[in-house]
Amino acid sequence: MQSIATDRSNNAEMSDGDLVRVTVGGDHQGYEVLTRRYQNRLFKSILRQVGCVVAAEEIVQDAFVRAFLALDSFQKKSNFYTWLYRIALNASRSDFRRNQKMRPLESIGTNVDQLTMDHEALPSESIERDEERKHVRExxxxxxxxxxxxxxxxxxxxxxxxxxxxxxxxKVGTVRSRLSRARQQLRGELRAYLDGKASAAIGVVPCHVGQDKPATQVNASEHAAED
Incomplete structure (x- = not known):
């Protein structure tokens, strides 16, 4: 029993490439370590992609099975997680085609959240971040x-x-251009929200036709009538 525990401990300290090698050699504990190492990370990423917990779980499970069966074809030109992610992404696209449209996104974070999650936020700040997440998600x-x-x-x-x-x-050049267009499209989708935040920050209140007079004006007119 102790030797098994020792083997698992040693496996946990091995690199991805070495774990792939020992798995191909017949030690399936190596693949268990790889699964534990990347399962949660892959699940969160695929969930952002497909927007459904059940679908994300199925895709991740399928990706690990497919990767295990194809380990002989894994080349160390890329790291294991990149290779695994590609398998999962292809599976998520198949899921998308089967369901014809993307499900509502259930979970997505922002880089702002990741940078500030170690700091205790005031209630108002927490509400603002929740609102930001909602708009980014949509x-x-x-x-x-x-x-x-x-x-x-x-x-x-x-x-x-x-x-x-x-x-x-x-191609890498295509990555650059597509990423630029993606950011531009995201900014466009968020423009109304961001413009509203900027207006609120400088105290600009939109005017509406037919709105009631501000309280200060009402009070002033009432005082004038009394005089």
Missing amino acids: AMQRLDESYRTILILREFEGFDYQAIAHVLDI
Whole structure:
């Protein structure tokens, strides 16, 4: 029993490439380590892509099975997670085609949240971040599928251009141009929200035809009538 525990401990410290090698050699504990290492990360990313917890769980499980069966074909030109992500992404696209339209996104974060999650927020700040997440989630849902995918890879997964090119099977130059267009489209989707935030920050209140007079004006007119 102790030797098994020791083997698992040793496996946990091994690199992805070495874990692939020992798995191909017949030690399936190596693949268990790879699964534990990347399961949650892959699930969160695919959930952002498909917007459904059940579908994301199925896609991730399928991706790990497919990757295990194809380990002999894995080449160390890319890292294991990039290779695994490509398998999962292809599965998520198949899911999208089967369901014809993207489900409502159930979970998506923002880089702002990731940067500030270690700090205790005031209630008003927490509400503001919740509102920001809501608008980002809705805007991401409206993006073209190719733009949503490339933004997730770059902004949430932190993949460099070369890794994105490998996952999407496109040229690095195409990654740059597509990412630029994706950001532009996202800014367009968020423009109304961002303009509203900017107006609120400088104290600009939109005027509406037929709105009641401000309280100060009402009081002033009442005082004038009394005089």
